[in-house]
Amino acid sequence: METIDNHNIYADADIERAARCLKAMSHPLRLKILCVLGTEAISVQDIVEKVGTSQSNISQHLSILREKDILGFKKDANRVFYYIDDPRMLKLIEMMREIFCAECK
Amino acid sequence: METIDNHNIYADADIERAARCLKAMSHPLRLKILCVLGTEAISVQDIVEKVGTSQSNISQHLSILREKDILGFKKDANRVFYYIDDPRMLKLIEMMREIFCAECK
DNA sequence: GCTATTGTTTAGCGTTTTCTAATGTACAAT
């Protein structure tokens, strides 16, 4: 019966935010997009080739990641280059690699 | 044109596995369950109280986490105690807290 | 035996996700 309910260590707002972030990464294609991006800025066309699905499909997934402020982009003439804009996401990607790829070498 | 296609650094199997894991965590209630569990084994009833939704709903989410081998459980008389069984998941939870709760203090 | 407690499962329904296919838009090159 404290002033602040400490039976709940985790703020629901943090949980919601984290869950939304995880959800964005939780699709194989989106996760792969994030992995191939890493710290680079890559054009949609190149992403399509590296990830391997239709251009329309990639575009839709990019739009999802864009809406959640995970990706940024810059246009250059005909092309659009996407990059990971959220530093937390970069950390997460790195950690995911450590955790899920450590034993598979 | 190497023997192993290195235009693709990330094995699709790893991606799939990681994505499945992320998906399991990507629901607010499930994430919260994992957070309150931490390294402990907690009964369903206690989880219900700490997480805050119906018992049936918690049970369903527990079942999802169980199916994906993220949670283990042991029965004791009337109760069932759940715990995080996958060490990778524990790491992930820890990292999530660092990333999403670091700046919010 | 009953009754309460603890937990799981099923059914059903509305919502969300994710894909394919088609269309639209903008710039480039000729």
Place this chain on the structure above:
DNA sequence: ATTGTACATTAGAAAACGCTAAACAATAGC
């Protein structure tokens, strides 16, 4: 101008999700 390239958007259908409510199962206590 028209043709090609790069990308976004829309529409629509199938599947997956997530909830409430209800039924079910197992143990505990009387």
